[in-house]
Amino acid sequence: MAHRTVVVASASGLHARPAKLFVQAAMRLGVPVKIRLGEKSVPARSMLGVLSLGAVRGTEVTLEADGPGAEEALDTLTALLSRDLDADEAPDA
Template identity: 85%
Template structure:
């Protein structure tokens, strides 16, 4: 199973706009991805699941995926989380 650990960079954490952008990107990668903060793991394409993690700026999260394209999917999503999505006007997610 492929994994990436990344620190959430958005000022509001994974809430509101950053969570929406992350979930939309996760739905597009074509491989099931889970995101974990602490002991809680949820599907990355679930808005309610991602919000339930309560990840604030600086929270370390782990992304996991399996199968063809898993590494590329995790690279894409990890890069997204490492940016401050609150300060970006437009995003190509």
């Protein structure tokens, strides 16, 4: 099983918009991915599951996947969580 550990970079953690973007990306990948915080592991495709983790900015989470395309899927999701997804929406000054 492939895995990646990443620190959540979004200002609001994995809540609201960042969680939605993460779940949508996980759904598009076509590879079953789990996201784990401590002992709790949930499907990355589950909005309620991801929200239930309560991951705030700076929280370290682990992504796990198995099968064809697992490494690429984890690379994509790791890159997404490493960005501040809240800032991506900020209006231009």
